[in-house]
Amino acid sequence: MTQNRRFGRFAVAAAALVVLPLAACGDDNGESSGGDTAAADSPLADADLSGVSLSVGSKDFDEQLILGNMLADAFEAAGADVDRKINLGGTNVARAALLSGEIDSYAEYNGTGWTEHLKQEDPSSDGEELTEKVRQMDLEKNDIVWVGRAPFNNTYGFATGPDLTEKNGGAFDFDSMAAYLKKNPDAKVCMESEFPSRSDGLVLFEEATGYTIPKSQQEIQDTGIIYTETQKGNCDFGEVFTTDGRISELDLSVVDDGGAMIIYNISINVRKDVYDEAPEAFDTIADAVLGSLDQETMTALNEQVSAEGEDPADVAKQHLVDAGLIDG
Known part of the structure; x- marks a missing residue:
């Protein structure tokens, strides 16, 4: 997969221009897919997004295609009306779409948030600490909420x-x-x-x-x-x-890096105005979905797409079923 695009340093101005015709970028842009149902004993059964409408995006490589579809499925299972705008483009394209309101949510990496979006140096080597610093600064500066943190590290x-x-x-x-x-x-x-x-x-x-x-x-x-x-x-x-x-x-x-490389854990990015409609529900969904994605699991999901040629949307949905979060 072309993961080098994850951190592509497109010019900010160019990213803004690309966002203008966003309606032609996403794989499922402008379409709301059929809703999934939360499993009866799943944490998602306690997450209520009824009445919430939001657009979910992703970047343009396999891991992001999986994550974008996974978030959309989980939001739908909680009762949200979801517009999928998967496969938008590189990092700056997805970020610009979030800031402009063209999308309301996508999955982003804490290392990217700290170094690329917030232009900070010397990131913490502790994933939880790094995410908390990004969460505080991005909320204060941009009204973007970082929800949850997955244990896998795609560095x-x-x-x-x-x-x-x-x-x-x-x-x-x-x-x-x-x-x-x-x-x-x-x-x-x-x-x-x-x-x-x-x-x-x-x-x-x-x-x-x-x-x-x-x-x-x-x-x-x-x-x-x-x-x-x-x-x-x-x-x-x-x-x-x-x-x-x-x-x-x-x-x-x-090769074991001994902690030398920057950490890249995923959180769900949500615009604050949307998050505030149902904060407890978003927190519950993040804990359930992201908590199911350890290093071995995310690598295996990526392999199904990049090596075996499976559809990212199918891989995402099957993972939620296997994790007991939605009904099959």
């Missing part, structure tokens, strides 16, 4: 293919990765074009290890190619997103 990372992992006797950590690169000057670290210059990218590895990867060891590739080239061994280390379904599909092993 940047590196991975190795099965052969190198076996040769190493198991997964690398940042220090052993740096040692390997020092010892093997012909080794290749494959990255997409933005990663070496991003404030949340390569620099965090170099700061953590004290090893600056020379240009001769850097190879710039498209995100999708990196996974397969790493699996084949053509890349000793490849840049990945840590909940990408291709990691397990291709038997890649993620």
Whole structure:
């Protein structure tokens, strides 16, 4: 999946222009899908969004397509009238749509909120603390409410293919990765074009290890190619997103970052005027839905879409059924 778009640094002005014809962007734009029913013993049965109308959006990569549909399904099960505007575009497009009122809700990452939307530095390495800081600042500045927090962390990372992992006797950590690169000057670290210059990218590895990867060891590739080239061994280390379904599909092993990389946990973003219509219901939905998404679960859901070709809407709905949140 093209998760590099998650943090795409589009010009703000360009994002605003893209939002104008929003009615043509979303997969299901302007359509309210059939409502789901909360399972009788589900927390969603106690969440009442009757009389609430809202538009739910998402960014344009697999994980976001799943999450956008999942939120829409959950809101509908609680009685809301939902207009789906899934697959809007990159990060700035979705954010601009939320701020302008073109959509009322979508799923956003705390690390993105802190560094991209609020333009802050030195994010906390504690996911709960980071989310709380983002929640307070975004509410005060923009009337955006951050509701709940999922335990999974879709951050940047590196991975190795099965052969190198076996040769190493198991997964690398940042220090052993740096040692390997020092010892093997012909080794290749494959990255997409933005990663070496991003404030949340390569620099965090170099700061953590004290090893600056020379240009001769850097190879710039498209995100999708990196996974397969790493699996084949053509890349000793490849840049990945840590909940990408291709990691397990291709038997890649993620390098342990020791907490060096920025955290990216999901919260539900809701415009304050909409949230205030039923705050307890939104809180209940967030706790139930986001609480069901740990690292293993989100990675498996992504794999169903990116590796197995399943429809994100079907994957989202089936997860809610399997989690006992809505009726099948």
